Amino acid sequence: MGPIFLIGYRCTGKTSTGKYLADLLNKTFLDTDLVLESTYGTTIAQMVARRGWSYFRAKETETLMNLDLKNAPVIATGGGIILAEENRQFLKENGVVVYLYATASVLTDRIRKDENNTERRPDLTRDSLALETKKMLEIRNPLYQALAAISINTEKYAPKAAALRIKAELDPQ
Numbered sequence: 001m002g003p004i005f006l007i008g009y010r011c012t013g014k015t016s017t018g019k020y021l022a023d024l025l026n027k028t029f030l031d032t033d034l035v036l037e038s039t040y041g042t043t044i045a046q047m048v049a050r051r052g053w054s055y056f057r058a059k060e061t062e063t064l065m066n067l068d069l070k071n072a073p074v075i076a077t078g079g080g081i082i083l084a085e086e087n088r089q090f091l092k093e094n095g096v097v098v099y100l101y102a103t104a105s106v107l108t109d110r111i112r113k114d115e116n117n118t119e120r121r122p123d124l125t126r127d128s129l130a131l132e133t134k135k136m137l138e139i140r141n142p143l144y145q146a147l148a149a150i151s152i153n154t155e156k157y158a159p160k161a162a163a164l165r166i167k168a169e170l171d172p173q
Contacts, residue, residue, distance in 0.1 A: 028074070
């Protein structure tokens with residue numbers, strides 16, 4: 001089995017689920033946002049503030065393309081990685097894509113409670129968080145859904161249970 005790419009909006013549980021899944025499958029875990037921040041020595045929010053969204057998106061693509069996929073890792077991707085056609089093609093061609101999702105209201109609550117949110121994650125629009133989340137999901141959900149080999153509702157499955165569900169779908173007995 002090749003790499004497993006976890007896609008979905010902010011706070012859908014990609015990192016938490018990915019860590020459990022990597023443990024279950026005895027694989028390495030990578031988070032593209034953390035790899036990008038480590039590579040460039042800055043947070044995404046700082047990068048966007050200094051250089052703009054297009055610069056960040058270019059670096060996000062570069063980070064994705066340069067990942068070491070040799071040992072078929074589990075990879076949590078940034079929520080907007082699917083916006084670039086080049087990235088969608090890469091994900092489809094290089095591994096299994098798992099879409100984690102929840103409703104806009106649940107995600108808004110999770111984002112508000114996430115300590116990493118304000119410092120590391122820049123605002124995507126000038127709208128309220130609830131409206132921003134709703135608008136972004138309207139744009140992104142069709143892209144996420146089109147890529148997904150497996151879809152998991154993270155309102156129904158906590159990260160550990162989601163990882164077990166993904167494992168079961170990857171290796172049906």
